[in-house]
Amino acid sequence: MGVLPAQAASGATNAAGGDDVTYKVIPYVISDPDLVAHPERVIKELNRSGGSLDALGVAPATKDGPSKITKSKAAQGVDAQAEPESYVVDSSRFPAGRIPDDIYDYPTSDQCEDQYDLASRDQGWIKNRYSYCQIHLLVMPAVRCGIFPPRCTTTGVFVSRNRLMGFGKVGGAEHASTSRWADFRLQVGVIQATGPFAESGADLTAEIECEGNYLDDDYPQTDENACFAGLNDEVEKPIGEWRRDGSAHLDLLSQASSPDAAMGEQIGTGVFHIEYDFDLPWYFQFIDTESPEGGMRFDSAWYLQSHKLGSVFDRAVPGMSYTKSDAAVGGVATHLEEARANPAATMPTQADKHLAGGSPGDPIHRLAQAKGDKQSFRYDENRRIVRNFCATKAMQDLKASLPADQGPYDCDEYPMASTYEGAGRHLFPDEPYGGTQYERHYSARWVNSEVNQEAGRRLGRWYDVDRLLDQDAFYIPIR
Structure with missing residues (x-):
């Protein structure tokens, strides 16, 4: 035979x-x-x-691959606009x-x-x-x-x-x-x-x-x-x-x-x-x-x-979530959720502002400042822009109006300085994810200092453990 x-x-x-x-x-x-x-x-x-x-x-x-499927529910239900493959871990994994x-x-x-x-x-x-x-x-x-x-x-x-x-x-x-x-x-x-x-x-x-x-x-x-x-x-x-x-x-x-x-x-x-x-x-x-x-x-x-x-395995967009009911990071979670839902209402004001990072189809990208001088300089510029804005009278007046017993406060920024979408991206029009059109495309809000710093510690460790390299895309859903 x-x-x-x-x-x-x-x-x-x-x-x-x-x-x-x-x-x-x-x-x-x-x-x-x-x-x-x-x-x-x-x-x-x-x-x-x-x-x-x-x-x-x-x-x-x-010889070129597996069977093609044409009549299944899965094949018929393919949505060209569907979100990319992704996964999510909760930030509580990195206390x-x-x-x-x-x-x-x-x-x-x-x-x-x-x-x-x-x-x-x-x-x-x-x-x-x-x-x-x-x-x-x-x-x-x-x-x-x-x-x-x-x-x-x-x-x-x-x-x-x-x-x-x-x-x-x-x-x-x-x-x-x-x-x-x-x-x-x-x-x-x-x-x-x-x-x-x-x-x-x-x-x-x-x-x-x-x-x-x-x-x-x-x-x-x-x-x-x-x-x-x-x-x-x-x-x-x-x-x-x-x-x-x-x-x-x-x-x-x-x-x-x-x-x-x-x-x-x-x-x-x-x-x-x-x-x-x-x-x-x-x-x-x-x-x-x-x-x-x-x-x-x-x-x-x-x-x-x-x-x-x-x-x-890199065929999924990585995600790390913050949970609003998690007291250790709840203030940051609320900031991110509200800022992305209504960017025009965030500080600094900018009518056409877009804040990415809420879904795998609209990610932000890691800026690994330890990789080299270019990354370190861009990170520092992200921080400088936010620090200067948070020192303005408008932001200081907002801080003075907050309950003293819920402080001390940090000026939380989103997208974070450790991303290419950070506050200084407009200064780098010829570099990845930069462009003058992105000036003021960030959100700054006063958040309890320990909550803000805990959210940052978790994010930094997640970058490390899940091997997010410089320019890797990721997103931060809010639960």
């Missing part, structure tokens, strides 16, 4: 039956919440149709600016399953900066097609529900201390394996692959070293063994030099996927196909405080 992808089905013949019978395996990799939740619908349609999922709106996978005992806060497999409606999309579910989860169906019908008469019947089916969980890391890999790395756990849950997939000698290999790129064109490494499979690059098992133990441990590496300002941030990006490779007895060739792609970023940012190198 011959094995050919659906797009190249001709030429495989039954040695015993002559040229009137062909055998093929049609690969499907399905990431759609409706079908992932109901694999029995897929199996039923395969048996009914002779190996086609056209009626479900599912096209076969190709007094402390590093959490567990900086990763990885999801458990149960939490990943609880989010299956998000995880079973192509982009998967990103719980936080260090966590990735994607769930998909791997479907392989084996089909026997006769030429006279022209009819196909399914001779066997492989169906599994697979969960890939990724774990970003800080610090270097054990065997290469300057290399960044990430850990992955694949769980292959075999639902059905019949026909050739149930025969002795039928194997399945799961291999992690990554296409890498260094953002600095002058970086002295080839792009292949920006993201590549590590020592745990593949797992091969007989299909019967996958039934008994569906787990696979895989990892990725990104080569770098020691963190140093002279080397820059050494940012490497990676687009990864799992390649599935079947080896079936008596078949002329094996079939491989790919899981949905995920994305990563590796960096060696020497200016971060606690960990100078690490890896994160």
Whole structure:
């Protein structure tokens, strides 16, 4: 029997039956919440149709990627104006600016399953900066097609529900201390394996692959070293063994030099996927196909405080929330919420003022003053502009009218000085996120000093722990 992808089905013949019978395996990799939740619908349609999922709106996978879905609720409900993928952690995770005992806060497999409606999309579910989860169906019908008469019947089916969980890391890999790395756990849950997939000698290999790129064109490494499979690059098992133990441990590496300002941030990006490779007895060739792609970023940012190198899943806009009912930061939370809701009413007054940072689609960007002189100077200018404005008679009169027993007070500013959208952005028209049109596009308000400083401590530690680099986009929702 011959094995050919659906797009190249001709030429495989039954040695015993002559040229009137062909055998093929049609690969499907399905990431759609409706079908992932109901694999029995897929199996039923395969048996009914002779190996086609056209009626479900599912096209076969190709060498270029997973199956295209056209009829699902998820596909039909795509909103071109939808917010970008994002995640949010509450600022209470960083009290007094402390590093959490567990900086990763990885999801458990149960939490990943609880989010299956998000995880079973192509982009998967990103719980936080260090966590990735994607769930998909791997479907392989084996089909026997006769030429006279022209009819196909399914001779066997492989169906599994697979969960890939990724774990970003800080610090270097054990065997290469300057290399960044990430850990992955694949769980292959075999639902059905019949026909050739149930025969002795039928194997399945799961291999992690990554296409890498260094953002600095002058970086002295080839792009292949920006993201590549590590020592745990593949797992091969007989299909019967996958039934008994569906787990696979895989990892990725990104080569770098020691963190140093002279080397820059050494940012490497990676687009990864799992390649599935079947080896079936008596078949002329094996079939491989790919899981949905995920994305990563590796960096060696020497200016971060606690960990100078690490890896994160960067296909989600990071968010840190302030909660109004949290007394430690409530005053700042109220300031941000009210200022963004009515910018024209904030001080200093400016009719066309816009204050970004309230949603992932309208983010602000980190200004890492420790990165270099340019960043430090712009940060200082942000602070100088606000300090001078807060010293004006109008602001001092407002301060004098506040209850003395709720002070002392700081002049809180939004967007913060640690952002490119800070008060001085109009002074930098030729630099990122600058422009003369942004003069007075900030809000200043008197807030209890300890509340203001606690909000700042939490923000600074979040930058550090979640590896927000200079110019990284983020947002601050208010709860």
